[in-house]
Amino acid sequence: MSEQRLELLREALPYIQRFKNKTFVIKMSGKATEDHANLLSLAEELALLHQVGIRICVVHGGGKQLTELAERLGVEQTIINGRRVTDDATLEVAKMVFAGKINTEILAALRHRGVEAVGLSGVDGNIVHAERRPPKEIINQETGERERIDFGHVGDVVGINDRLLRVLLDHDYLPVISSLGADSEGRIFNINADTIAAEVAVRLQAEKLILLSDVDGLYLRPQDPSTKLSRLTVEEAEALLRDGIATGGMIPKLQSIIDLLRRGVRSAHIIHGLTRNALLAEVFTDRGTGTMIVA
Template sequence: MFFVVLGLWFQKGQSTFTEMIESRDIDDQLRLDLLREALPYIQRFQGQTFVVKLSGKVTESPENLASLAEELALLHQVGIRITVVHGGGKQLTELAKQLGVEQTIIEGRRVTDDATLEMAKMIFAGKINTDILAALRHRSIEAVGLSGVDGNIVHAERRPPKEVFNRETGERAQIDYGHVGDVVQINARLLTVLLDHGYLPVISSLGADDDGMVFNINADTIAAEIAVRLQAEKLILLSDVDGIYLDPKNPETKLNRLSAREADDLVAQGAATGGMIPKLQSITALLQRGVHSAHVISGTKRNALLSEVFTDKGTGTMFVA
């Protein structure tokens, strides 16, 4: 904001000290105007539930994580009930490489063998979860670290072998994903107790079945299912992209706001292609199940979360029912 005002100051040719002071006054006025713009959103969302999903790419940088924790803390402090869900695929891949454990990823899905599951437990429920908690504690937020195994939050079942088309070989094959799980049910009782008492839950992307078998589960899926179970106002997906693009190579094709019907039309008309299709389909299905809006925003751009929630323009792509 300061640099915007400074640019305007130079454009107008102001150069005296008095005028510089006045430009600072203008800067203060702009900040106050931003607070005025945020006020109706603060009033509207106070007491509402947001589920915020953090990708591994978002949490790998301590500086970026500290900035995100500050934004999450602000949302929490104005009375929004925040639940954080995180993955950690990037960190898991890096650890596997360090330990010499070969990884198999097919069509974006990781095959989770015994060794990979043990590493996922260490990375997801251990390092990343603790790093997020520490960053939130630095902002005086009482956060509670959990995995989907705790309190039977994520009841899952082992994913059965599936026939998958391998684009590299051009052939179809039966793939056993190993210890990968699919969500059967979300038990929100523990989360509700924590939220009702002012805590901020931070959940890693693991789940278990009735026999205590632990599974690696897609964090987007867990976040979506928790959002539905908590009847969340918003599901916010933070990643290394700042929205949905019709053409990822053309920034002018970014979609700022879409209804569920418009998203379905993009798929039906062939305007959506490749990996955008399942993402749009999963988001529209989520909206049909009661979540009021879903957002795809950058988790590496400072203030992107606050701007998406508290300003008219936002920063990413917003989906509404």
């Protein structure tokens, strides 16, 4: 074993001690789970975190896989301003893909690494209590027209019931939650996975919310690697919004993270879901790999 590797172990020790028995909520995008080799690699990193006593809860979406299966089944998809309209047929496909295919594949990858994971959707144990999103007036970015859009079976989170999650975490299970929820009538909704992950993190008063994204952090100028923000406080993040420095897709991301940290989560991280060891580096090294926003 090289000297460098041993030094890395030493560097990791204070973090291992600090995070033992703390809760991390980790959100996996569809892109992170779609490539089998990448999923196995991520499962290994999750297993390591789990092994050193960190309580892990995974939340996943799978928009890309939903779109692909819908195409194969001939179910037409409508996406407006990056948001999917979930009609009856799309909801059927979403149930298959989220609570079925992707969830089971994540469980199998974790099983391969000896982790006792439990697959859930937000409907299990009433974890995600949701209500139907009302039709909204929006400006369609493609046409520039003002439109009233009914997103169909898309839900907004009303509350999180963490009782089942706590039972599992207290007994060393690793819950894996897909992005469905239901209302008290039992109507099922497709819900944004980032939103579920954020609300679960707040409810569990998590140490960290880690978003495995298709970018490796936040950039002041999207195409310029030298403008990556490695570490921010809530106040600095608010200043970026206030002074108009944050633009485009960065604005809603920052807004939701600021809200999350104000509600008790200790830190939020945006890291690349397709980079080997990005998760371990973010948790166990001083430098990290992505953007960390701290309360």
